[in-house]
Amino acid sequence: MPSSDYDPACLPDLLPLYYRRLFPFSQYHRWLNYGGVQKNYFQNREFSFTLKDDIYVRYQSFNTQNELEKEMQRMNPYKIDIGAVYSHRPNQHNTVKSGSFQALEKELVFDIDMTDYDDVRSCCSAADICARCWTLMTIAVRVLDRALREDFGFRHLLWVYSGRRGVHCWVCDEAARKLSAAARSAVAEYLSLVKGGEETVKKVVLSDPIHPFIKESLAVVEHYFPQYALQQQDLLSRKDSVDKVLALVPEDVKKELQMRFQNEKRPEIRWKLIEDQAHKKQSTAKKGQHFEKEIMLQYCYPRLDVNVSKGVNHLLKSPFSVHPKTGRVSVPIDLRELDKFDPFAVPTISLICEELDRPKAGEEEEEKPEDATEREDERDAAEKRKIRAYKRTSLAKYVKHFDQFLDALARSRKGELLRQSDLQKEF
Amino acid sequence: MQFTGRRNKFGTNLQTELYLQPLQFYGQPPLENISLSEFETFAVERLKLLKTVENLGVSYVKQSEQYKQKLEKELKNLNFSYRPDAVDKDNKESSKKPPQNGPSELEKRRKDHISHFILRLAYCQTEDLRRWFIQQEVDLFRYRFNELQPIQKLEFLHKNNLQYDAISVEEKKNLKDNLVSSSYAVSGIKVELEEFYKVPFQDALDLVRTRKVYLKDGFAYIPHQDIVTIVLNDFRTRLSKALALTARSLPAVHSDERLQPLLNHLSHAYVGQDYSIQKNVGKISLEQIDSLSGKSFPLCMRKLHQALRENHHLRHGGRMQYGLFLKGIGLSLEQALQFWRMEFTRGKVDADKFDKAYAYSIRHMFGKEGKRTDYTPYSCMKVILSNPPSQGDYHGCPFRHSEPELLKQKLQFYKVSPSGVSQIMELVKGMHYQLACQKYFELTHNVEDTSFSLSHPNQYFLESQKLLGGGKDIKREADTPQRSQENSAPRGSSAADASEHLAETTEDLDAFFVDV
Numbered sequence: 001m002p003s004s005d006y007d008p009a010c011l012p013d014l015l016p017l018y019y020r021r022l023f024p025f026s027q028y029h030r031w032l033n034y035g036g037v038q039k040n041y042f043q044n045r046e047f048s049f050t051l052k053d054d055i056y057v058r059y060q061s062f063n064t065q066n067e068l069e070k071e072m073q074r075m076n077p078y079k080i081d082i083g084a085v086y087s088h089r090p091n092q093h094n095t096v097k098s099g100s101f102q103a104l105e106k107e108l109v110f111d112i113d114m115t116d117y118d119d120v121r122s123c124c125s126a127a128d129i130c131a132r133c134w135t136l137m138t139i140a141v142r143v144l145d146r147a148l149r150e151d152f153g154f155r156h157l158l159w160v161y162s163g164r165r166g167v168h169c170w171v172c173d174e175a176a177r178k179l180s181a182a183a184r185s186a187v188a189e190y191l192s193l194v195k196g197g198e199e200t201v202k203k204v205v206l207s208d209p210i211h212p213f214i215k216e217s218l219a220v221v222e223h224y225f226p227q228y229a230l231q232q233q234d235l236l237s238r239k240d241s242v243d244k245v246l247a248l249v250p251e252d253v254k255k256e257l258q259m260r261f262q263n264e265k266r267p268e269i270r271w272k273l274i275e276d277q278a279h280k281k282q283s284t285a286k287k288g289q290h291f292e293k294e295i296m297l298q299y300c301y302p303r304l305d306v307n308v309s310k311g312v313n314h315l316l317k318s319p320f321s322v323h324p325k326t327g328r329v330s331v332p333i334d335l336r337e338l339d340k341f342d343p344f345a346v347p348t349i350s351l352i353c354e355e356l357d358r359p360k361a362g363e364e365e366e367e368k369p370e371d372a373t374e375r376e377d378e379r380d381a382a383e384k385r386k387i388r389a390y391k392r393t394s395l396a397k398y399v400k401h402f403d404q405f406l407d408a409l410a411r412s413r414k415g416e417l418l419r420q421s422d423l424q425k426e427f
Numbered sequence: 428m429q430f431t432g433r434r435n436k437f438g439t440n441l442q443t444e445l446y447l448q449p450l451q452f453y454g455q456p457p458l459e460n461i462s463l464s465e466f467e468t469f470a471v472e473r474l475k476l477l478k479t480v481e482n483l484g485v486s487y488v489k490q491s492e493q494y495k496q497k498l499e500k501e502l503k504n505l506n507f508s509y510r511p512d513a514v515d516k517d518n519k520e521s522s523k524k525p526p527q528n529g530p531s532e533l534e535k536r537r538k539d540h541i542s543h544f545i546l547r548l549a550y551c552q553t554e555d556l557r558r559w560f561i562q563q564e565v566d567l568f569r570y571r572f573n574e575l576q577p578i579q580k581l582e583f584l585h586k587n588n589l590q591y592d593a594i595s596v597e598e599k600k601n602l603k604d605n606l607v608s609s610s611y612a613v614s615g616i617k618v619e620l621e622e623f624y625k626v627p628f629q630d631a632l633d634l635v636r637t638r639k640v641y642l643k644d645g646f647a648y649i650p651h652q653d654i655v656t657i658v659l660n661d662f663r664t665r666l667s668k669a670l671a672l673t674a675r676s677l678p679a680v681h682s683d684e685r686l687q688p689l690l691n692h693l694s695h696a697y698v699g700q701d702y703s704i705q706k707n708v709g710k711i712s713l714e715q716i717d718s719l720s721g722k723s724f725p726l727c728m729r730k731l732h733q734a735l736r737e738n739h740h741l742r743h744g745g746r747m748q749y750g751l752f753l754k755g756i757g758l759s760l761e762q763a764l765q766f767w768r769m770e771f772t773r774g775k776v777d778a779d780k781f782d783k784a785y786a787y788s789i790r791h792m793f794g795k796e797g798k799r800t801d802y803t804p805y806s807c808m809k810v811i812l813s814n815p816p817s818q819g820d821y822h823g824c825p826f827r828h829s830e831p832e833l834l835k836q837k838l839q840f841y842k843v844s845p846s847g848v849s850q851i852m853e854l855v856k857g858m859h860y861q862l863a864c865q866k867y868f869e870l871t872h873n874v875e876d877t878s879f880s881l882s883h884p885n886q887y888f889l890e891s892q893k894l895l896g897g898g899k900d901i902k903r904e905a906d907t908p909q910r911s912q913e914n915s916a917p918r919g920s921s922a923a924d925a926s927e928h929l930a931e932t933t934e935d936l937d938a939f940f941v942d943v
C-alpha cells in the first residue's frame with residue numbers, strides 16, 4: 001500500500017467522498033461536546049477551514065453535529081483547524097459588542113515539528129522526514145507524555161500525527177481546558193529545555209541541582225540515545241558532526257578528546273570517553289559540569305513551538321484533517337504502540353477512498369452498540385452505514401483508538417459527577 | 428462624589444482599620460465621598476506610578492537594589508506610602524507634632540486605596556488594558572510585600588485569610604530528595620526545618636515557569652521562603668476576576684456622561700507618548716503650515732490655526748494648545764517666535780507689545796523662562812478634559828466641545844460623505860471622542876483600518892504624514908517614555924469650577940464594583 005499513489009491534484013475529487021462517507025463525525029462531535037456538561041461548549045467552538053486556493057475562513061461554528069456535517073460536506077475544506085470555545089457563537093462574532101467576544105477555554109495543546117530539529121538531524125532537512133529521524137518524535141512524545149501526566153497530573157492526552165512531519169498533543173482534561181494563557185505559557189516554559197537559535201552553539205545549559213523533571217526526561221533520552229544518535233545519525237562518526245559535538249564541551253576536555261578520538265573510531269567507545277571525561281570533571285570541579293547530559297538533551301530533547309501552546313485562542317490542525325501535501329490523515333497515535341508507529345504507514349485519503357470501493361471481503365458484523373445516551377435520534381441508518389464504511393478501511397484502527405480515548409474521558413466525567421453527588425450527600 | 432450610600436454607617440470604622448495595615452488586597456471599594464478634582468488627581472498620580480513600575484521593570488531586574496531604590500523614590504515623590512512601618516512611627520509622634528511635610532501615612536494609604544479603584548474602572552475595559560494594569564499592580568504589590576517585616580507578612584496572611592496547606596513531616600521525608608533538587612536555596616537540613624506548602628500548580632506559575640519548585644501530580648510543593656509567589660498569584664487572580672466583574676458593570680459607567688470620557692482617557696494614556704523630544708526640529712518651514720493644517724492637522728488644531736489666521740490672535744488656552752502642538756511637530760523656538768509675531772502684529776498687537784507681552788510665554792513653552800519646564804504637547808485626554816473653552820476661546824476638542832450641529836456642518840464642509848458624517852456623529856453621541864476623531868482620520872485619508880489608537884494630536888499628525896509620504900523627515904523616536912505633564916501644566920480656574928459641578932452630578936462610584 002504505497003502512499004506514493006496520492007496525487008495532490010486529486011484532492012478536490014477525494015474530499016467530498018471523505019467527508020460524506022469516512023470522516024468520523026459522531027466521535028468528533030462526541031469529543032468536542034464533552035458530554036454536554038457545559039452549556040454551548042460545542043456551539044461556541046471555533047472551527048476554521050482552509051479551502052481551495054488557500055482561502056482561509058475563520059470563526060465557523062455549528063449548532064449541532066448535523067450542521068457541522070452538512071457544512072463540511074458543502075465546503076469540503078482542505079484543512080480544518082480547531083480554535084477556542086468562545087463566550088458567544090464564533091460565527092456571530094461581528095454582531096457582539098467588541099471586547100465581550102472572548103476566548104474562554106481550549107485544550108492545552110502542543111505542536112512538535114521536525115523542522116525545528118534541522119541543526120541536529122543529518123538524514124533530512126526542512127519538511128522531509130525519514131524513519132531515522134522519526135525517533136525524535138517518539139522521544140518527544142515519551143518525555144512530554146510522562147511530564148504532563150506525572151508532574152502536572154493530566155490524564156486525557158490525545159496524541160495526533162500531524163499528517164506530515166510532526167505530532168500534536170491535545171490535553172483534554174477539564175483542568176487543562178480551563179487554564180489561563182499565563183498558566184499555559186508557564187507549562188510550556190517548564191517543558192522547554194532547548195534555548196537559542198542559529199546564533200547559539202550551546203542550547204542546553206544545566207545548573208545544579210538538576211530538577212527532578214530534567215532527571216526524568218534524561219532517563220527517557222538515555223534510553224534512545226545510543227541506538228538513535230550514535231548508530232542512526234552517526235553522531236560520533238562523521239567529522240563535521242564530531243566537531244559540532246565537541247564544540248559543546250569545555251576547552252581542555254575538547255583537546256583531550258580530539259587526541260583520543262584519533263585512535264578510536266567506534267562511536268560507542270567515543271561516547272564512553274565523553275562520559276568518562278564528564279564524570280572526571282564532576283568529581284573534581286565544583287559545579288555545573290554536565291556536558292554529556294547537555295549534549296544528549298541538545299540532540300534529542302523535544303523542541304516545542306511555545307507560541308502554539310500559549311494562547312487560548314490559537315488554532316491547531318484538527319485530528320482527522322487531511323494533509324493536502326501528503327494526503328495523509330491526521331490520526332490519533334496509540335502510545336502503547338508508539339515505538340512501532342510509522343508515519344509512512346498512515347493511510348492517505350486516496351488509499352482509504354480506494355478501500356471503500358473494494359468489494360467487502362470478509363467484513364465482520366461486530367458492530368459495537370454506541371452509548372445510547374450520547375446518541376441523537378435522527379441519524380440512524382445513514383450513521384450505521386457510515387460506521388461500516390470507515391470500518392472497511394485502514395482508518396478503522398485509528399478511529400477505534402479515538403473511541404477508547406473518548407470512553408476514558410466519559411468515564412472520568414461520570415466519576416467526577418459521582419464524586420460531586422457524594423460530596424453533596426455528606427452535607 | 429460619593430463612593431457609596433448604603434454602607435456609610437460602617438464606613439469610617441472599616442476604613443480606619445483598613446488603613447492601619449501597610450498593605451492590602453483591595454478587597455473592598457472605598458466607602459467615602461471624594462471630590463472630582465481629588466478623583467482626577469489620584470487617578471493621574473497612580474497612573475504615573477504604574478507607568479514608573481512598568482519602566483523600571485523594563486530597565487532593571489525586578490527586585491534588584493536599584494529597582495527598589497528607584498521605586499521607593501517614585502512612591503515618595505507621588506505621595507504614595509512606601510514605608511511599611513511608617514504608621515506606627517507617625518502615631519507615636521503625632522501626639523507631639525503633626526507631620527511636617529505633605530500628607531500623613533494614613534492619607535497616603537487612603538489615596539493608594541482610592542486611586543487603585545479608580546484605575547480599575549478605567550482599565551477593565553479591554554483585555555489589553557486589563558493585562559497591563561494587572562501586571563503593574565502585581566509588580567507594585569510584590570515590591571511592597573517584600574518590604575514587609577517577616578512578622579508583618581504573617582499578619583498580612585492572617586488578616587486576609589490566606590491559609591495554605593503545609594505538608595506533613597512524613598510526606599516531607601518521602602519527597603526530600605526531590606524537594607532538595609527543586610530549589611536552589613533548599614538544602615537537606617533546611618527541608619526538615621522549613622514548612623512546605625502544597626498548592627495547585629496554577630497558583631505558583633512563576634515558580635513552575637522557572638522550574639524552581641517540585642511538581643507532582645498537578646501540585647507544587649513550595650518552600651516557605653517562596654510564599655510570596657502564591658500570595659502574588661492570589662492577588663493576580665482576585666484582581667483579574669474583579670476587573671472582569673467591573674467590566675460587566677461598565678454600561679453603568681458608560682451612561683455616566685462625566686465619568687466616561689475621563690475613564691476613557693485614563694485608559695488611553697498608558698500607551699501614550701509625550702511628543703516633546705524632537706528629532707526633527709526645523710524640518711518644517713513656516714510656509715508649509717497652511718497646507719499641512721488642511722491635510723495633516725487634527726480638527727482641533729486646524730480650527731485653532733484658522734482662528735489665528737482670521738483673528739490674528741488667540742487667547743491663552745489656544746496659544747498653549749496650539750503652540751505646544753507646533754513645537755511637537757518640529758517648530759524651533761526661533762520659528763515659533765517668528766510665526767506668532769507675524770500673525771499677531773497683523774492684528775491689534777504691535778511688535779513692541781508682542782515682545783513684551785507674548786514672547787515670554789512662547790519662550791516659556793520651550794522651557795526658556797520661568798521654571799524652565801519643558802512643556803509637552805497636550806494629549807487628547809488633556810485637551811478634552813481640562814480647561815474647557817469659554818467665550819472667545821478656540822481651543823479644546825471639536826468632537827467634545829462643539830455643538831453637534833456645528834460639528835456636523837463643519838464635517839460636511841470638509842467633504843466628509845453623509846454616511847461618514849453619521850458614523851462620526853454616532854461616536855460623538857456615545858462620547859467616544861477620540862474614536863470619532865480617528866474615524867475622521869480614516870475617512871479623510873482613505874484608509875480602512877488604522878493600525879494605531881489615537882491618543883494625541885501630534886500622533887494624528889505623524890500618522891497622517893506617514894500615510895501621505897511626508898513622514899520620512901518627520902520621524903521621531905518611538906520609544907520615548909512618556910513624561911506626563913497632565914498635572915504640572917497650568918490650569919485655568921474654569922477647570923476647577925467644572926469639577927465642582929461634576930461632583931454634584933456623578934453617581935455613586937461603588938455601584939460599579941460588583942460584590943464578589
Ligand code: SF4
Nearest residue numbers: 725727807824864884
Ligand atoms: S481627539 Fe485629539 S486630535 Fe482629535 S480633535 Fe480631539 S484633541 Fe484633536
Ligand SMILES: [Zn+2]
Nearest residue numbers: 123124130133
Ligand atoms: Zn530523516
